[in-house]
Amino acid sequence: MSDRNRNFSHRWFDEVWNKQNESHIDDFTHPEARSFGFPCADTALSMEGFKQAYREFNKTFSGIRVHVDEELIEGDNIACRWTASVTHTGEGLDFPATNKAVTFSGSSFMHLRDGKILEAWNFYDFTSAIRQLRG
Numbered sequence: 001m002s003d004r005n006r007n008f009s010h011r012w013f014d015e016v017w018n019k020q021n022e023s024h025i026d027d028f029t030h031p032e033a034r035s036f037g038f039p040c041a042d043t044a045l046s047m048e049g050f051k052q053a054y055r056e057f058n059k060t061f062s063g064i065r066v067h068v069d070e071e072l073i074e075g076d077n078i079a080c081r082w083t084a085s086v087t088h089t090g091e092g093l094d095f096p097a098t099n100k101a102v103t104f105s106g107s108s109f110m111h112l113r114d115g116k117i118l119e120a121w122n123f124y125d126f127t128s129a130i131r132q133l134r135g
Helices: 008-018 022-028 047-060 126-134
Strands: 029-036 044-046 061-074 077-088 101-113 116-124
Touching: 008 022, 008 061, 008 077, 008 101, 022 029, 022 047, 029 047, 044 047, 047 061, 101 126
Parallel strands: 029 116
Antiparallel strands: 029 044, 061 077, 077 101, 101 116
């Protein structure tokens, strides 16, 4: 495992998502970075587009906690499994806020350049979160 990239995904999720530090997005991403699969499976975003999706997600959910369950690193490639816990306190899902806490799992695959995210592919089971909110 590359010592340079050790715990990269832990740091990313902690600083950007758990601590809600939008300003740290630029610290972790390459200027040419692209994000795939967030907020929707077929989404491909520049970092400015990602930041807008990030803001919308944070308007819809509060108390965001992402726990990295496993991280695998090979050179500049990182794969991680994670679990997210959030509370639905906004109206961003086409229905009123439920104030329900939900948990869902996902995975992220990152390719780094110069120690920063160049490309990130995200997959998560948001269907289970919607089911929990409507149930």
